[in-house]
Amino acid sequence: MTRIVHVVESFGAGTLSMVLAVANRQVADGFAVHVIHSVREETPANWRELFDARVQMTQLPMTRAISPLGDFKAGRLLVNTLKQLQPDVVHLHSSKAGALGRIASLVYRGPRWFFSPHGLSFLQRAEGRWKNNVFLLIEKLLARAPVTFVACSPGEAEQIRANLGPHVVEVHNAVDFNAIPVATGSSDGVVRIGTVGRVTLARNPELFAQIAAALGKPGQVEFVWIGGGDAEGEVALRAAGVNVCGWVPRDDALARMARLDIYIQTSRWEGMPVAVLEAMAAGLPVVATDVIGNRDLVRDGLNGYLAQTAADFTARLALLAADVHARKALGEHARQFVATHYSLDVMMASLYGAYGVVVEPKVHDPKVIPHAGAQ
Incomplete structure (x- = not known):
């Protein structure tokens, strides 16, 4: 049986959603799956219940911030844990696990190594050119490790x-x-416009607040942020009249999203936003910033709109808020688009191909042709 290990420090929001979907599908497909993870503020309290009971879990103290001593200890623990598990495939997720894992791959050479950035650190243009250049230099050094990017x-x-x-x-x-x-x-x-995710620099709560202040009208148009995070960002949102609900269980977050009329994504940068995929799958029209990831999903005027400034957002949102038929038409196109191009079956076939593994057909699978002698 092929043994697959996922390593993730960013154990919340979209990254957790992807690791959860992949791990659960992999054990259902007959693989032995182990998740090495940390716990963040946004990690749901019931995270263990979300995973299939067959998925094995190991908590490892990785931190989001750079900590030379802490990172060294976490890296050593990671190598020791992997040596005990002896996986065939190790799949790293997001920046910190990606950095620690790629260094570990130089020490522990047994498995096939893969890394999903879920958003490249050096594209974080709001951090400033100097800092982004530092991120790029670090990534160039780490890219020498025997790890395949996903x-x-x-x-x-x-x-x-x-x-x-x-x-x-x-x-x-x-x-x-x-x-x-x-x-x-x-x-x-009431027309409710909202987003789901962490209040953080990457998601640009200041832009969201600017849009809400310009367009929000109590009892007519209201703005919602499903999630929580940076205190400064939350203050800016609430000052603009945004309902910030804080962290809620995943099922609750999805239910709240389904009660929105329009979904917006004000990201400064993205990889491919899971929250936007989920909103489109729910049948919501999406208005999103014109950045990598968002522009891979949103087809301007067909399943949503791309925007570059607060004025772009407010103009598009004002039209959609006033036209329920346009909202429904865009939302239906969004749902069909995701169903065609971004289903779990399509993703898993691509991932197994990258891993170089084969899913064994199940005995009860109707596509399995019986033995010639079977009755």
Whole structure:
């Protein structure tokens, strides 16, 4: 039996959604799966219940911030844990686990190594050019490790090839439609516009607040942020009249998303946003910033709109808020688009191809041809 280990420090929001979907599908397909993870503020309290009972879990104290001593200890623990598990495949997720894991790959050479950035650190243009250049230098050094990049979008793959090297495969993010409730919209006549995720620099809560302050009208148009995070960002949002609900269980977050009328994504940068995929799968029209990841999903005027400034957002949102038929038409196109191109089946086939593993057909699978002598 092929043994697969996922390593993730960013154990929340979209990264958790992807690791959860992949790990659960892999054990259902007959693989032995182990997840090495940390716990963040945004990690749901019931995280263990979300995973299939057959998925083995090991908590390892990795931190988001750079900590030379702490990172050294975490890296040593990671190597020791992997040596005990003896996996065939190790799949790293997001920046910190990606850095620690790629260094570990130089020490522990047994498995096949893969790394999903879920958003490249050196594209974080809000951090400033100098800091981004530092991130790029670090990534160039780490790219020498024997690890294959797994790009979650065409735009991310292009950036990896241009800046870090040719060892990259594309496995686009996906959603499990069975887990996404269909959007019903608000039931009280108020048009609700919102987003799901961490309040953080990457998600640009300041832009969200600017849009909400310009367009929000109590009892008519209201803005919602499903999630929590940076205190400064939350203050800015609330000052603009945004309802910041804080962290809630995943099922609750999806249910709240389904009660929105329009979904917006004000990201400064992305890989391929799982929250946007989930919103589109729910049948919501999406208005998103014109950045890598968002532009891979949103087809301007067909399943949503791309925007570059607060004025772009407010103009698009004002039109959609006033036209329920346009919202429904865009939302239906969004749902069909994700169903066609970003289903879990499509993603898993690509991922297994990248791993170089084969899913054994199940005995009860109707596609399995019986032995010639079977009755």
